[in-house]
Amino acid sequence: MNRKELLKVENLKQYFPIKGGIFGRTINHVKAVDDVTFTVYEGETVSIVGESGCGKSTTGRAILRLDEPTDGKVEFNGEDIVSLSKSKLRRTRKDMQIIFQDPYASLNPRQTVRQILNEAMEIQNVVPRSERNDRIAELMETVGLKPFQADRFPHEFSGGQRQRIGIARALSVDPKLIICDEAVSALDVSIQAQVLNLLKKFQREFNLTYLFISHDLGVVRHISDRIIVMYLGKIVEIGDKDSIFKNPQHPYTKALLSAIPVPDPDIKKNRIILKGDVPSPIDPPEGCRFHTRCPFVVDKCRSVSPELETRNHMKKGHQAACHFIEEIHSGEHEATRDLRNVRQES
Amino acid sequence: MITYIIRRIFQLIPVLFGVTILVFLMMHLTPGNPAQLMAGETAPPEVVERIEKRLGLHDPLPVQYVNFLKKVVTLDFGVSMRNSLPIIDELRPKFWVTIELAIYSTLLSIFMGIIAGIVSAVRKYSFADVAIMLVALFGLSMPNFWLGLMLMQWFSINLGWFPPTGWGSPGQVVLPVITLGTAGAAVIARMTRSSMLEVISQDYIRTARAKGVRERVIIYRHALKNALIPVVTVTGLQFGTLLSGTVLTETVFAINGMGRYVIDSIMARDFPAVQASIIVISIMFVLVNLIVDISYRYLNKRIDLNG
Amino acid sequence: MGKEENILSVKDLQTSFFIDDGSEVKAVDGVTFDVPKGKTIGIVGESGSGKSITALSILKLIDNPGKIKGGQILYKGDNLVDYNERKMRKIRGNQISMIFQEPMTSLNPTYTVGEQISESYKIHQGLGKKESKRKVIEMLKLVGIPSPEKRIDQYPFELSGGMRQRVMIAMALACRPEMLIADEPTTALDVTIQAQILELIKELQDELGMSVIMITHDLGVVAETCDYVAVMYCGKVVEYADVRTLFKNPRHPYTVGLLNSLPRSDVDQEELIPIKGTVPSPDEMPTGCRFAPRCPFATEKCHNELPELEQIGLGEQIRCWIYTDEWTGDPEVKVYEP
Numbered sequence: 001m002n003r004k005e006l007l008k009v010e011n012l013k014q015y016f017p018i019k020g021g022i023f024g025r026t027i028n029h030v031k032a033v034d035d036v037t038f039t040v041y042e043g044e045t046v047s048i049v050g051e052s053g054c055g056k057s058t059t060g061r062a063i064l065r066l067d068e069p070t071d072g073k074v075e076f077n078g079e080d081i082v083s084l085s086k087s088k089l090r091r092t093r094k095d096m097q098i099i100f101q102d103p104y105a106s107l108n109p110r111q112t113v114r115q116i117l118n119e120a121m122e123i124q125n126v127v128p129r130s131e132r133n134d135r136i137a138e139l140m141e142t143v144g145l146k147p148f149q150a151d152r153f154p155h156e157f158s159g160g161q162r163q164r165i166g167i168a169r170a171l172s173v174d175p176k177l178i179i180c181d182e183a184v185s186a187l188d189v190s191i192q193a194q195v196l197n198l199l200k201k202f203q204r205e206f207n208l209t210y211l212f213i214s215h216d217l218g219v220v221r222h223i224s225d226r227i228i229v230m231y232l233g234k235i236v237e238i239g240d241k242d243s244i245f246k247n248p249q250h251p252y253t254k255a256l257l258s259a260i261p262v263p264d265p266d267i268k269k270n271r272i273i274l275k276g277d278v279p280s281p282i283d284p285p286e287g288c289r290f291h292t293r294c295p296f297v298v299d300k301c302r303s304v305s306p307e308l309e310t311r312n313h314m315k316k317g318h319q320a321a322c323h324f325i326e327e328i329h330s331g332e333h334e335a336t337r338d339l340r341n342v343r344q345e346s
Numbered sequence: 347m348i349t350y351i352i353r354r355i356f357q358l359i360p361v362l363f364g365v366t367i368l369v370f371l372m373m374h375l376t377p378g379n380p381a382q383l384m385a386g387e388t389a390p391p392e393v394v395e396r397i398e399k400r401l402g403l404h405d406p407l408p409v410q411y412v413n414f415l416k417k418v419v420t421l422d423f424g425v426s427m428r429n430s431l432p433i434i435d436e437l438r439p440k441f442w443v444t445i446e447l448a449i450y451s452t453l454l455s456i457f458m459g460i461i462a463g464i465v466s467a468v469r470k471y472s473f474a475d476v477a478i479m480l481v482a483l484f485g486l487s488m489p490n491f492w493l494g495l496m497l498m499q500w501f502s503i504n505l506g507w508f509p510p511t512g513w514g515s516p517g518q519v520v521l522p523v524i525t526l527g528t529a530g531a532a533v534i535a536r537m538t539r540s541s542m543l544e545v546i547s548q549d550y551i552r553t554a555r556a557k558g559v560r561e562r563v564i565i566y567r568h569a570l571k572n573a574l575i576p577v578v579t580v581t582g583l584q585f586g587t588l589l590s591g592t593v594l595t596e597t598v599f600a601i602n603g604m605g606r607y608v609i610d611s612i613m614a615r616d617f618p619a620v621q622a623s624i625i626v627i628s629i630m631f632v633l634v635n636l637i638v639d640i641s642y643r644y645l646n647k648r649i650d651l652n653g
Numbered sequence: 654m655g656k657e658e659n660i661l662s663v664k665d666l667q668t669s670f671f672i673d674d675g676s677e678v679k680a681v682d683g684v685t686f687d688v689p690k691g692k693t694i695g696i697v698g699e700s701g702s703g704k705s706i707t708a709l710s711i712l713k714l715i716d717n718p719g720k721i722k723g724g725q726i727l728y729k730g731d732n733l734v735d736y737n738e739r740k741m742r743k744i745r746g747n748q749i750s751m752i753f754q755e756p757m758t759s760l761n762p763t764y765t766v767g768e769q770i771s772e773s774y775k776i777h778q779g780l781g782k783k784e785s786k787r788k789v790i791e792m793l794k795l796v797g798i799p800s801p802e803k804r805i806d807q808y809p810f811e812l813s814g815g816m817r818q819r820v821m822i823a824m825a826l827a828c829r830p831e832m833l834i835a836d837e838p839t840t841a842l843d844v845t846i847q848a849q850i851l852e853l854i855k856e857l858q859d860e861l862g863m864s865v866i867m868i869t870h871d872l873g874v875v876a877e878t879c880d881y882v883a884v885m886y887c888g889k890v891v892e893y894a895d896v897r898t899l900f901k902n903p904r905h906p907y908t909v910g911l912l913n914s915l916p917r918s919d920v921d922q923e924e925l926i927p928i929k930g931t932v933p934s935p936d937e938m939p940t941g942c943r944f945a946p947r948c949p950f951a952t953e954k955c956h957n958e959l960p961e962l963e964q965i966g967l968g969e970q971i972r973c974w975i976y977t978d979e980w981t982g983d984p985e986v987k988v989y990e991p
Contacts, residue, residue: 192916262918273848
């Protein structure tokens, strides 16, 4: 299938300086995103998952240039965003919207919903002024709110309703891509389901593309076509939904999936409990960044950084960054061998 | 922590430079020729000329400044225009009087302020709380020269408990310290109250309760240490107000301190004396701020992370 | 299911907040459940369901303007509602301990980890400095904190979220309580860290023979850790059952709705079936069944009359008209009945 590339991220790096010392110089960097490359095709939903500090939100912000990326290329619709001037960037932003986790913090509390939506359309100048009120009423109905509620202030709505307003604002400028940064994480499940269904419906109706940033793998499984797993600023695995959930290759992905509690008391999972905490992104480990917590670690992992690769037993487009994908898969890796030997002896 | 202290001390250098430059320029920007002033209105131009030369007023400004700075570093502020005595000798005893007055008043502010603040916070909306906050508002809005006069009228003249003027004996200390410390106590009480109220609603206070800690211990051990963090900042800022307050207080109670010295020097257009006083007061203020910053850092260990 | 000894029985607990304008918010409005000795009971519900207030009520940690208005909290037969503050202090942290959601803010930032844990030994066992330090190190080791001799002198901000929650657990379990109340203990943590902490709580529970009340909004956590579950909605328990029954055979329309709207990581789902509408705000609380406005089966009766929490089957309780003889709606909806 030949699909159109909508967003292309190449070697994206986002380092934040740390000041310190007697003269307050930059003494180090937080390598929040370190050499990330991926492509999002039109009409699909790509999710970025990972735990706090993995760089998933930073990636989203860097794509929109909410923070200026340190290095790398972000191509949107064939246009390099990183090199755009501010005024051109503003025009391009019409096509790229973002919805945040906390809808309340991202809505001006002194503006009514009508003013918020009006302002968004004004800046992007998408709808002629005379038609705006009709458009607002239409938007309100689209996201499941009543048109008369447009004259209320954000605090008069519940959390789920505010998230709908956030979505309405994003939709008001007819974007092509919406980045959802933990957009449903703060919502209760019953409301979360409403919003997720809404997002799916809009995707079908308006041919939207989503970059969905989330730590909740249940939500991700439900909404995504493809999934990117990040750990400490790097992509460790990327693939379509089935590959990631049914045939995960990277030890981190496996551990992550096995760690999620499942709402079925009969499933007794073989849980891989990772030791320790995620290391600091200021001084990420040498070699493979996951080696400090990986159950399969050998010397090579501590010195050589693995590249994203597809092996024979993996589907096309499914890549993982681990030196021993095949060995672990076939049980020939020395760590798994050792484990088996121990079992046989005892 | 050590890095932080060193960095803070380094940061003082430009501030002190700024102060000396301002003080130096002040002499040159104010109308009136100091040499003329020293020589007297009717002095012949030659005399004025000679004095100008002696004072180095003919040198280019940067040279004058460097010379000025050299002297300041060795605490040589020159001689007073009024009596030709070295200023530093005149200043030293007055300086200690003011320091004593400032320290006692600050201690009073802190002591009264924190206790009142805690009582208010713990008994939120009670009679005690409302009463304390009213008194604090009163103390804050009352000009301290007026408070000083009232105290003098009542306790010295009517009741005869304390001597009305002077400084030195314990009895003489009481009224000026109350006069000067009241406003600070009021500010600290209000700050302590709001800070305590905020801390009491924190999660870790709930944790302490869930541990079975007694309410008193929660207030004085768990809450107070955290609540004091913003209070320290306010106390430091308060010290600046306090220094300016000494001018009025010393005048009202006829205390021979720096505040009065500044006023007298200004009145007499004794420029070197004014300069010296301002520099000394500025250094004091800067040092107090340094101490405040360091103790803030000590109390709030969280911000120590990045050295 | 045999008859088990209950270490704690909460009966018709009511906790309200009295607002300045004279109105009353019934945060907990008739909560009933039992905690069998050595077992874990989950209290699950969405925000505003009153689950956290229920937990705080058990230890009587409700602050003004909140108040326990009625009901009983029977701990080993004694009614804690009648206990005064002094008697409650002997229970808190000693017999019943609690850990909270935010490990970041639940530890005092100005005291070291060691100081905070040893306080429990000082209060409840009167131990001296040396003895309690030894015990603190022992405790830190127990909760899996590496090099405890070093950690003991660190401040909370020097620890990661997972480590802080371990410290919280060490502090809660310092005096070997008989019961632990865990209020969303892993909500603020990453999944791999959550797995560590849940595992730790389970291990310690087996080792110390504790009973646990697990308060959470995460149905996955419930399925994995709990023996019994109470589902709460708008301050009331709507369903109480053992964990298998609840997940395999949910009865209350709200429980069913929750399970249907949950996106799952372990299976593919065609679509989510959300519960319509939103949780009613306290000032427009329905007079009948609290869930009636969002319930797909609600009848006239549901809107007007509040159903009681009724026993059905063995040890299962449900608050819904469908499972009573008075049900007049569609008889087909009873399909959930075993």
